[in-house]
Amino acid sequence: MSDKPRFLADAMLGNIARKLRLFGFDCKYFAAIKDDQLLSIAKNENRILITKDHEFVNVCKKQDIPVIELFGQDEIDQIVEIYKKTSLTKCKIDMTGIRCTICNGVVQSIDKEKIIDRIPAKVAQNMQQFWLCDSCNHIYWKGTHIRNLQKFIDEINEKL
Numbered sequence: 664m665s666d667k668p669r670f671l672a673d674a675m676l677g678n679i680a681r682k683l684r685l686f687g688f689d690c691k692y693f694a695a696i697k698d699d700q701l702l703s704i705a706k707n708e709n710r711i712l713i714t715k716d717h718e719f720v721n722v723c724k725k726q727d728i729p730v731i732e733l734f735g736q737d738e739i740d741q742i743v744e745i746y747k748k749t750s751l752t753k754c755k756i757d758m759t760g761i762r763c764t765i766c767n768g769v770v771q772s773i774d775k776e777k778i779i780d781r782i783p784a785k786v787a788q789n790m791q792q793f794w795l796c797d798s799c800n801h802i803y804w805k806g807t808h809i810r811n812l813q814k815f816i817d818e819i820n821e822k823l
């Protein structure tokens with residue numbers, strides 16, 4: 664969806680980037696990247712920069728680059744800050760619409776038969792729906808990792 668904000672998380676915010684991707688956002692993240700490179704990606708790709716670095720926030724503001732400065736101590740508060748500053752009102756995971764947590768690629772549903780040789784037998788027995796990253800071919804299913812996030816999501820929504 665084109666009306667969704669697109670993000671660029673700085674190198675300190677890998678966990679936040681992965682969460683935003685699961686929540687369906689296009690969020691670029693690089694473990695090693697210079698500030699200059701972040702600024703040019705944000706500028707060229709029209710992305711909102713996310714950082715905890717106050718001095719870097721000032722650099723962004725001087726260059727008219729949209730930036731969200733995080734103050735929260737934990738991931739819940741940080742996600743809440745991002746949602747509030749972009750006027751997002753509800754956090755959820757909709758598997759058809761997540762971005763790949765590994766590479767930020769587009770994830771689409773795929774027939775179980777096509778990937779059955781790539782998943783553990785137990786998962787194949789218990790799960791019917793699967794999703795595949797267009798870019799890195801990582802396979803997703805609604806496993807315990809996703810289900811365990813529901814409490815995290817509920818806590819975010821209570822604060823929104």
Ligand SMILES: [Zn+2]
Pocket residue numbers: 763764765766767768796797798799800801
């Ligand atoms: Zn991927």
